[in-house]
Amino acid sequence: MLGWVGLLWVLEAIDLATGHSLDSHGISPREPGELLDIVPAAFLHSGWAHVASNSVPLLVLGFIAALGGLRRFAGVVLTVIVVGGLGVWLTAPAHTVTLGASGVVFGLFGYLLVRGFVDRRPLDVVVGVVIAAVYGSLLQGVLPTDPGVSWQGHLFGLIGGAVAAFVLRRGARLRPSGPAPADPAAHTRTGRFR
Numbered sequence: 071m072l073g074w075v076g077l078l079w080v081l082e083a084i085d086l087a088t089g090h091s092l093d094s095h096g097i098s099p100r101e102p103g104e105l106l107d108i109v110p111a112a113f114l115h116s117g118w119a120h121v122a123s124n125s126v127p128l129l130v131l132g133f134i135a136a137l138g139g140l141r142r143f144a145g146v147v148l149t150v151i152v153v154g155g156l157g158v159w160l161t162a163p164a165h166t167v168t169l170g171a172s173g174v175v176f177g178l179f180g181y182l183l184v185r186g187f188v189d190r191r192p193l194d195v196v197v198g199v200v201i202a203a204v205y206g207s208l209l210q211g212v213l214p215t216d217p218g219v220s221w222q223g224h225l226f227g228l229i230g231g232a233v234a235a236f237v238l239r240r241g242a243r244l245r246p247s248g249p250a251p252a253d254p255a256a257h258t259r260t261g262r263f264r
Contacts, residue, residue, distance in 0.1 A: 082114075
């Protein structure tokens with residue numbers, strides 16, 4: 071997580087040094103070509119204050135979520151970025167550009183809130199309650215109260231986190247396709263077949 075947050079700061083330094091050239095990789099709604107910017111938009115910010123406001127919650131929530139395993143964590147983050155980015159792309163006001171890791175922050179928050187209930191793990195439920203107590207004020211960010219803040223990114227990031235908790239729940243396995251396995255007892259049968 072330190073490496074990830076460090077990358078966000080390095081990208082913002084590059085953005086500022088190049089006259090905000092990276093900001094063009096934010097999400098502009100309902101333009102098909104902008105779908106390619108859904109992933110990079112989650113790593114870019116519109117200034118030092120913006121990246122600073124996302125750094126601590128991303129570090130804390132990301133660290134807690136990553137304790138469940140890096141493969142699962144990567145799946146959670148990818149799910150949040152895709153669901154959140156598509157939500158922004160579909161619903162953000164025209165002629166706006168949305169970027170920043172706050173959608174991931176809200177997604178990790180949502181994931182940690184829901185995970186314990188989905189997995190039926192008491193310790194994770196307690197972790198979710200503590201996260202709600204510490205970061206519960208984040209939920210105000212899903213309301214359209216500040217025209218300069220993408221409540222769509224926050225809302226759909228939160229939804230993406232909940233979706234990730236269900237899709238990546240413990241014990242979920244993809245069923246193999248193809249014919250059903252042979253009956254093991256069939257190999258031990260003897261005698262004639264009629």
